[in-house]
Amino acid sequence: MGAALSYLRELNMVSVLLRLTLAMLIGGVLGLERGRKRRPAGSRTYLLVCVGAALAMLLGQYEFAMVTGPWAGLASEIGQKVDVSRFGAQVINGIGFLGAGTILVTGRQQVKGLTTSAGLWASACMGLAIGAGFYECVLLGALLIFLAMRVLPLLEDVLVERAPIINFYVEFDSLDDLSTIIRRIKSQHAQILDVEIERGAAESSLNPSAVFSIQLKDWRPHTRVLIAISGLDCVRAIEEF
Numbered sequence: 001m002g003a004a005l006s007y008l009r010e011l012n013m014v015s016v017l018l019r020l021t022l023a024m025l026i027g028g029v030l031g032l033e034r035g036r037k038r039r040p041a042g043s044r045t046y047l048l049v050c051v052g053a054a055l056a057m058l059l060g061q062y063e064f065a066m067v068t069g070p071w072a073g074l075a076s077e078i079g080q081k082v083d084v085s086r087f088g089a090q091v092i093n094g095i096g097f098l099g100a101g102t103i104l105v106t107g108r109q110q111v112k113g114l115t116t117s118a119g120l121w122a123s124a125c126m127g128l129a130i131g132a133g134f135y136e137c138v139l140l141g142a143l144l145i146f147l148a149m150r151v152l153p154l155l156e157d158v159l160v161e162r163a164p165i166i167n168f169y170v171e172f173d174s175l176d177d178l179s180t181i182i183r184r185i186k187s188q189h190a191q192i193l194d195v196e197i198e199r200g201a202a203e204s205s206l207n208p209s210a211v212f213s214i215q216l217k218d219w220r221p222h223t224r225v226l227i228a229i230s231g232l233d234c235v236r237a238i239e240e241f
Contacts, residue, residue, distance in 0.1 A: 009133040011065050016058060023047075023054035023130045026142045027123050030149065049098070049120055050127040053091045057131025060087035088128045095124040119149060164216045165193070168226060168240040171209040175199065177234035178210065184232055188225045190214040207236055 008015045027050025031043035099117035122145050129137045172181060178197070185192060194213040216225070222240060230238045 005135060008135065011058075011061050015133060019054055019058065019130050019133065020051060022138060023051045023127050026050060026126055026130070026138070030119060030123050030126070030142070030145055046119065046123045049095065050123045050130070053088075053095075053124040053127025054131035055127075056087045056091045057128050061132070088132075091124055091128060092121075095121050115149075119145075162219065163222075164219070165213065166190075166216065166222050166225060166240060167211070167213050168229075168238060169209065169211050170229065170235060170239075171207050171237040172232075173207060173234045173236065175208050177232075178208075180232060180234060181210075181229065184229050185212065185214055185225075188220070188228055189217045190225065191217060 008018060024047055027047040028043045030050070031046025099120045102113040102116045102120070122141075126138065126141055126145070129141060170181060172178070175197075182192065192212060192214050196211045198209045198211075214225075226238055226240060229235060
């Protein structure tokens with residue numbers, strides 16, 4: 001087993017093929033969850049990021065092998081040196097621009113795309129580990145990242161549903177209805193912590209809206225509270241975030 005791993009860590013056609021194939025498979029699998037939820041970056045984006053990072057690491061190893069081998073004489077004449085770690089560092093810096101493009105703040109004061117951005121960054125790191133031939137880290141890292149993206153959201157939903165703090169967006173007919181909504185919120189044994197009101201634009205026929213942050217005084221499902229508020233005739237839309 002040790003001899004096989006040592007051989008696969010060398011720079012040869014078998015190890016290059018294995019590393020690029022692993023990068024393609026692991027990057028694609030990590031992106032499946034985001035693609036299933038219609039996020040900006042799906043399986044193809046994750047696949048390309050992971051394979052690209054693996055290629056960058058392989059390129060660094062290739063140049064190092066050539067400079068210390070066939071190109072050693074020429075490199076000594078011109079004083080050329082290769083630092084393999086610089087390729088990986090540039091990948092980590094560059095992925096920040098791609099990840100930043102997936103983060104946005106919606107009109108409802110929601111920040112979206114953070115998980116997608118973090119997933120792209122993790123996918124790039126996986127590609128670097130694959131390109132370096134660190135197979136033990138690749139297997140463990142891929143498992144942990146997949147669990148974080150697939151299993152943890154289920155646990156997160158349970159914890160959020162039981163959290164005493166609720167943040168939600170509500171759209172209603174007119175500002176006169178705001179007092180009615182506040183009374184309905186208080187009837188659910190809740191305390192209003194913060195509220196941001198958007199008056200809307202009459203010329204575009206947009207309804208006024210508000211973002212509420214409330215705290216429940218007793219445990220009850222969030223859906224029950226939201227249903228009670230949505231039951232008002234003046235409420236046009238409501239969404240928790």
